[in-house]
Amino acid sequence: MTPEIEQAIAEIKQAFPEHPVDVQAESNGGAYIIVNNVLIGEQYIPSTSWVGFVITFQYPHADVYPHFIDGGLRRVDGGLIKGDGLSGPNPWRDRPAIQVSRRSKRLNPAIDTAATKLTKVISWLRSR
Structure with missing residues (x-):
């Protein structure tokens, strides 16, 4: 992993100290990250999920995009988690996942x- 990736991982662990963070090196110098047990809202069943993403070797000059959450999540009202930046379920890292597309348009x-x-x-x- 590049030093920038290692720094990003340290920042994630610092920002989310109560959440186990799984890290796996990616072949080009980036990393696959999964932050576990994240409260995503009482409007979902369950209300917690893992959140996964890739930090590519181009970081910090590339957006961290997309993110993924547990593909088994449902809305409390029975609705599906789809539309407006959400799609799936899609497989991600051998897990059923919902893709969360929130692209940074003006990356700084x-x-x-x-x-x-x-x-x-x-x-x-x-x-x-």
Whole structure:
């Protein structure tokens, strides 16, 4: 992994200290990340999920996109988790997953870190 990837992983662990973070090196110098037991909202069953994503070797000059959540999630009201940036279930890392597409349109590597992006994605999911 590149030093920038290692720094990003350290920042994620610092931002989410109560959540186990699984890391697997990616063949080009990036990393596959899964943050476990994330509260994504009481409007979902279950209300927690893992959140997975890839930090590519181009980081910090590439967006951390897309993110994935547990493909077994459902809405409390019985509705499917689809539309407006959500699709699936799709397989991701041998898991059924829902893809969360929240692309950063004006990427600024100084402030748009992997940890910041993850926080924004979780906040967006909670607001839905």
